[in-house]
Amino acid sequence: MASRNTIVAHVEDRPGVLARVASLFRRRGFNIESLTVGHCEEPGLSRMTIVVDGDDHQVDQVCRQLFKLIDVVSVQDITYTPMVDRELALIKVSASNFNRREVLDVVEVFRADVVDVHAEALIIQVLGDEGKVDAAVKMFEQFGILEMVRTGRVAMRRGTETTKPPAISDSQQAAAAIRAMLGRRPEGVLPFASD
Amino acid sequence: MRLTGARILMECLRAEGVEVFFGYPGGVVLPLYNTLGEYPDIKHVLVRHEQAAAHAADGYARVAGRTGVCLATSGPGATNLVTGITTAYMDSVPMVVLTGNVARDLIGRDGFQEADITGITLPITKHNYLLMRASEIAPAVKEAFHIASTGRKGPVLVDIPKDVFIEEAEWDGYPQGVSLRGYPIMDVPREEEVDKAAEIINAARKPIIIAGHGVVQSEAQHELVEFAERSDTPVLTTLLGISGMPEDHELSYGFLGMHGHFYANMAADRADVVIGIGMRFDDRAMGRFSDFNPTAKIVHIDIDPAEIGKNFKTHAPVNGDVKETLSRLLPQVELNRHPEWRAEIDQIMDQHPTDYVEEGTELSGPWLIQALAEATQGESTIVTGVGQHQMWAAQYYPYTKQRQWVTSGGLGTMGYEVPAAMGAQFAQDEPIWSICGDGGFQMTSQELQTVADHNLPVRFAIFNNGFLGMVRQWQELFYEHNYHSVDLGQPDFVKLAEAYGIKGVRATTRAEAMQLFRDLESYDGPVVIDFQLEREENVWPMVPAGAALSETIESAEDL
Structure with missing residues (x-):
């Protein structure tokens, strides 16, 4: 069943970033319900709240494809987290x-x-x-x-958890943090986590 | 030290160790061409069409294992690159594409020869840049080479306005590193993912490996062979994975897909564990997704996290570089033997061999590739176009060395064979065989002049059946023999070659072809060979469009 999902992405605050994100959604046939972008707590980064229609597999693909954009620093699907x-x-x-x-x-x-x-x-x-x-x-x-x-949706996780991107200091750590973020969905929902 | 943008760019290319790049001048890149004479160590190859510059950089990159570089002027120069950039993007080929643009104050005002090339190439580049200051050139070029050649490789475009080439900026050496927060290197896989994969592989009874372009790109042939031997797993390749597995190895079972080897398709369909390595479960390789071996467990090793789970449910995803992942997986893989499974595939192979044995004097595609393989001891680098000749070259040539096989797999770009072979020839001395279709050859034959300029020893073997062969085959099989727009008129290819000052020869029989191969051994210039093939030969086996691998047919009677 398609449903509305909430994705938070941090992107470099550069010209053309919105076009890159929009181009990706268009090309992959993802359906954006709303996209809200603005400044966040860190100078140089913008924070996007993206609401997309799609099943779990599609939303997982959206996150993974988004993260491939060089200017996208982090992506988190917070649909299933308290927010x-x-x-x-x-x-x-x-x-x-x-x-x-x-x-x-x-x-x-x-x-x-x-x-x-x-x-x-x-x-x-x-x-x-x-x-x-x-x-x-x-x-x-x-x-x-x-x-x-x-305006379209803006969203934030409850409690002390944040969607803030990892610091760059160590590439390996950054990779690990990003991998942990990608596909943050309950066990068994992921398209590849079930037997 | 203050330098112009043009000099900074050339200093960057020198620092990257670029030996050769392919380009075509025009108005806005004149300031750059004005400095080329000062950089004789960086060879500029003047092509005859910008599309060829991109394909040449691509062919060079695939054979050299380095990042290819091409250059074009603004507007039409830049847009002519688009097919070449897309070809490289679809096949994950590392490439840095340089374009000029109109002066900064004209951008966005529809200036003469202005094209929004960064906008146009958004969906076909890994990343791109429009530089508005000369001081941005060095960091951007450093990033461009880094992004192009790491992770899942791909083309990166750098667009530079004319007056930025002229503007001066401080040059204090090539940047040492890059700071790209949104681009961590993900080469090393997670331990738990490797563990899970090993568990499934060790429990497999009928495992199969499908090796893709990632194996070649990561130069992991050695690790792949070791992994296959240890786990006793038969290896198939995708079309682009060809040459990743030495085909003289007893565990090599050819390539799978629409025109893959029959036994490869059957093996993939009957396996209980499918191990995809550096490949992306493409529709041409897997047949109808919904009916691809529904009971198999899938292990998927790939550098690109977005490929995991894209087309298939994956039971054990492993996100990492192929070489890095295989070397971590190896110690966990138990020594195993699968004699019954091997025998099952061997039996299919015995019943459905790929050797072409038909007697005759007429030139047939498969026969010609086999004869070429014999004449070159299977050691040549083969570049192809797209169509029947490409499939025959994939099916019948015994590839053993990594990077020995160059083809446009993802985009399927006709006309690739001429410029890509030309570019590839700059990466090696031994003559390259360019297997051409008579259709594709006519798309880019203007590059014969570039080949002649540099006296490149490329052998252009035109598989000339006077038809757009693959399209004709489809019209025959699926459109009731209703041939339309496939019967190609053509020039006299021998005379055409001679017009460019290149040796042109023709072979119409098998005996003539054999003689030609012998004659060419002692010839070290470029050659165009017009091999006149029987006109209506079909490529077999075949998985009809939309069918499953299990529905592979071997002749028109099976339809």
Whole structure:
């Protein structure tokens, strides 16, 4: 069964890196649901959260192919690890004196924020995981959505575990760390771990 | 010391020990050509088409076991390299490709002869660079050679704008090392993976090895033979793995795949353990994936972690360099004997031998390769194009030495045979035999001029049946004999050779061919030989497209 998977990649902050990643997804026929990229705690590196559709075998291939790109420093599939994932949406909802109160009730239920007010419209900022944002969007539809933008997922592992790439100091150690990261899935799920 | 970008580039090539590179000049690389005279130790070979520069660098790399280098100007020069780069990429050949580009201020403005070659080659290079400062050249070239020649090898492109060749930068020697955080060397396999593989191999009753290009690239023939002997495992190769296993060895059972040896395909299909070494379970080798020996356990040794589990479920993946992995695996492999299994394959081999025995006077493809093998004592380096002649050369020549076999396997590039053989000839003195199709030869025959310029002793043996033979074979077998666009007109190849100042000869019978082989022993210049073959000979055996290895057929009657 295809499902949504969350992959975190650290890449060198260089021109063309996004094109390399996009080109790889296109060429291998992998289906990107969303890709979010931005700075991280380490200068010189960018952190990508990539949501892909696919079965375990496909996602394992995505990670391995991604890591082959020279500019990709680390890749981790965190689908099966405890994590926090968030998405932000800005939704411009049609709202006038007649129904503004109703709209604001929905805003309150979703603990969303009104970030812009106009006589005929509101911009509402919704923050949460994908399910929450989906639900909010559905509720606002009844008032008329004039425009919407969603950021796509960003995600982080819970607890002290991180997705940070290994330091480069020793090539052998780096290789070991990378191998340990690749295909981080429960025993028996890996396409090659079962008899 | 301050040097221009052009000089820095040449200093880098010198520091890398580059002896020869293949190129074609043009507007934006003029500053570079302006400095070539100062570097006489780095031989520049002027080709007649940029595609040939890439194939020549590829052929040189495969035979020399070193990184090949080619150069082209911007725009059309760069795009002409694309087929050659893709060929090298598909077969993991180490290559550094240098291109010029328009001056920096014209980039992105559709300048004259501008092409976004780094964008174009994204999916066909291991990595590529567009350098915007002369100070970036030395570190980038160092990285390019490092990336091209380590791990799973491949082509790396370095694109340099015209004014960067002219700009000056500080040169304080070639960089000592590289710092590539996203590119750790993964040569050494994990212990637990080696243990698991050894466990499966030791328990095997009908094991088979499939040796791929990785064996040749890692130069692990010695380790492969030792491993096979110790575990008493028959060895098959993939098309590109040919020459990785000495074929005169009793454990050598040919190559498998669409036109592989019958017994090789059967052995792969009946094995209980398949040990893939430096290969990628390609569809042409394995037949229909879903029906490839479903009960076999698969051990897969490969340098590229992305190849593990790509096409098949693998029971014991081992990610590491072939030579490194085999030397770690060897002490764990128990001395074993599989007399019944060997006898089973030997019996298939006896019933379905590959020796061509048909009597006659007409030239047949298999006969010609066998005769060539005899004339050259099986010691020549063979370069081929793509098609029937390629398959016959794979099937009937007895390869024993690593790097003795050069062919475009992954991409299947027609026209490869002429420039690749030319480039390969720069890596060795003994004459190279280029086995050509009459179709492929017409694609790149302009390089005969380059061959003549350097008086290279390449023997271009055109397997001339006047057809695009392999396509014709498919039209005959699978498209009801409906021949279309396969009956090739052609020039008089002997006269063509002579027009280039090259010896041209023709053989139409077996006796003439034998005589020719004898005559050529004492000739050390280039030769074009027009071998006129029977026109509608087919390549057998064959696994029809989409069929399984177990469905290998040996004649049209089996269809």
